[in-house]
Amino acid sequence: MSSTGDHTLAVEGLTKRYGDTVALDGVDLTVEEGEFVAVVGPSGCGKSTLLRVLSGLEEHFEGRAAVDGVDVRDGGSDAVGMVFQEPRLLAWADVRENVAVGLPSGVDRGDAAARDRVDDLIETVGLDGFAGSRPSELSGGMAQRVSLARGLAYRPEVLLLDEPFSALDQLTKYEQQDNLLEVWAEQGTTIALVTHDVEEAAYLADRVVVLGGQPGTVETVVDVDAPRPRDRTDPELLAARDAITDALGL
Numbered sequence: 001m002s003s004t005g006d007h008t009l010a011v012e013g014l015t016k017r018y019g020d021t022v023a024l025d026g027v028d029l030t031v032e033e034g035e036f037v038a039v040v041g042p043s044g045c046g047k048s049t050l051l052r053v054l055s056g057l058e059e060h061f062e063g064r065a066a067v068d069g070v071d072v073r074d075g076g077s078d079a080v081g082m083v084f085q086e087p088r089l090l091a092w093a094d095v096r097e098n099v100a101v102g103l104p105s106g107v108d109r110g111d112a113a114a115r116d117r118v119d120d121l122i123e124t125v126g127l128d129g130f131a132g133s134r135p136s137e138l139s140g141g142m143a144q145r146v147s148l149a150r151g152l153a154y155r156p157e158v159l160l161l162d163e164p165f166s167a168l169d170q171l172t173k174y175e176q177q178d179n180l181l182e183v184w185a186e187q188g189t190t191i192a193l194v195t196h197d198v199e200e201a202a203y204l205a206d207r208v209v210v211l212g213g214q215p216g217t218v219e220t221v222v223d224v225d226a227p228r229p230r231d232r233t234d235p236e237l238l239a240a241r242d243a244i245t246d247a248l249g250l
């Protein structure tokens with residue numbers, strides 16, 4: 001993938017209503033090219049809604065949302081990839097086919113390089129040996145990793161991730177977080193990641209946006225200054241976690 005856009009995310013005065021429910025209320029957020037931003041907040045504060053607006057899935061909202069320099073209402077940019085909270089796999093297709101769906105259009109899926117790319121991704125997410133399995137044969141955590149591999153297959157320049165590791169056990173979660181950091185470092189991807197996990201947010205992100213309450217507004221933004229590659233026990237990470245936890249009122 002390569003786009004002519006600026007690989008940024010920009011939201012200004014974003015208000016999103018569902019009937020009488022105000023999901024987001026006047027949210028401003030900018031993510032610079034190559035930056036990794038995490039969004040945390042209590043259940044129902046509008047985190048998924050924010051990603052849905054950015055990915056062009058919501059038509060009706062107030063304010064402005066642009067991805068890769070393109071207003072989402074103008075069709076958005078094809079440099080954007082999204083990994084949804086639920087894996088949304090094709091039930092009739094095996095793991096290999098589900099991952100291949102994520103390859104950019106125009107790529108011949110039968111091509112040797114494309115097959116290698118898919119196999120590499122399956123290995124990266126720790127599912128070698130399951131390439132021929134159907135979604136019904138996978139655990140929730142395995143299905144979530146297929147979904148992540150599908151999102152990465154596209155090599156998006158801007159990646160929107162909605163709780164991509166929520167169904168994983170702790171060890172697998174750590175492995176997948178580190179894999180994502182490798183992809184991010186190699187490809188210079190701009191990432192916005194929604195998570196409930198404060199430790200995950202602090203470990204992965206350059207900045208953590210804390211959304212508060214219902215409706216969702218930006219409560220505070222915590223800069224995570226710990227050097228990379230990060231050590232999970234770095235005192236700066238622990239301090240960032242405390243700042244996020246305080247902002248969440250936990």
Ligand SMILES: Nc1ncnc2c1ncn2[C@@H]1O[C@H](COP(=O)(O)OP(=O)(O)OP(=O)(O)O)[C@@H](O)[C@H]1O
Binds near residue numbers: 022023047
């Ligand atoms: N399609 C919809 N129709 C009606 N209300 C909706 C819809 N989608 C979201 N909402 C409401 O908007 C608010 C924000 O929802 P959203 O899913 O964005 O929150 P969230 O922070 O991602 O929650 P969670 O952490 O539980 O996933 C909630 O009150 C929710 O009930």
